[in-house]
Amino acid sequence: MSNKALRYLSKKAVGFGYAAVSLLLFVTIWQITVSLSGVNEALFPSPLSAFNALLEIIGDGTLTDHVISSMFRFAVGFVVAVAIAVVGGIIFGWFDVLYRLINPIIQLLRPISPIAWMPFIVLAFGIGDMPAIVTIFIAAFFPVFISTAVGVKNVPEIYLKVARNFGVGKVEIFWKIIFPAAFPQITGGIHLALGSAWVFLVCGEMIGAQSGLGYLIIDARNNLRCDILAADIVIIGIIGxxxxxxxxxxxxxxxKKWGLQKE
Structure with a gap:
């Protein structure tokens, strides 16, 4: 085995070690908190109770059904939001007049929580998948759009001058110069959007859906199954x-493909 492979495996082993210690610390703090609180386990379940509840909902297929529903909604809403936001951000970031025109509207709408739109979303789309999908779209769109537009505007002018001097076409400039240069900032926005969209997926399912991990929280609460509720919360965190x-x-x-990161 080469030294490169050994270094890679060693790095991964260290990473897994830190993850295991972190998980153990989390479970220990959870158990100590339960023990010191004096609250009945039916209301504040221990890690063991949550684990047993997790095995229960895995065994009867409940968890699988809800995870599939949530992942479908998340995938549709998030992918559509990112695609539109990246394309729109590149266009509006490139054309300064459009950016100046649209930026005040974006800054007005951006701070509004997607949940604030929920009554209008439910009126427009009813209940089911669409309210959660639209909520995810709203949560994911703004961070990606703004990061992309700012990233494009911050591309050094020297890159564009060099490309034009070498006769690079306009389409190639967008794909080979602007997009790679703005990519780190775009991915920063996508990371923010991912966390925000996953949070608001759960919120959306708690309001306008009859399935999914958010709905499972409400269902567990209504049935006084706090152990299932705790297990669901842990699963939501793990998937995120x-x-x-x-x-x-x-x-x-x-x-790595673009040569911007070491192997």
Missing amino acids: LLLDTALRYAEGQIL
């Missing part, structure tokens, strides 16, 4: 972590 990890991996692979 996995999504962020997958995004970072994809970002790293793209940067």
Whole structure:
């Protein structure tokens, strides 16, 4: 085995070690808090109770159904939001007049919580998948759009002058110069959008859906199953972590392809 492979495996082993210690610390603090609180486990479940509840909802298929529903809504809302926001951000970031025209509107709408739009969303789309998808779209769109537009505006002018001097066409300038130069800032916005969209997915499902991880929280609360509620919260956190990890991996692979990150 080469030294490069050994270094890679060693790095991964250290990473997993830190993750294991962090998880153990979290569970320990959780158990100590339960023990010192004196609250009945039916209201404040211990890690063991939550784990048993997790096995229960895995065994009867409940968790699988809700995860599939949530991931479908998240994938549709997030991918559509990112695609439109990146394309729109590049266009508006490139054309300064359009940016100056649209920026006040964006800054007016951006601070409004997606949940504030929920009554209008439910009136327009009813209940089911669409309210959650639209909520995710709103939560993900603004961070990506703003980061992309600012990233494009901050591309050094010297890059563009060199490209024009070498006769690079306008389409190639966008794809080979502007997009790679703005990519780190775009991915920063996507990371923010991912966390925000995942949070608001759960909120949207708690209001306008009959399935999903957010709905499972409401259902567990209504049935006084705090152990299932705690298990669901942990699963939501784990999936969010996995999504962020997958995004970072994809970002790293793209940067390696462009020669902007070391192997």
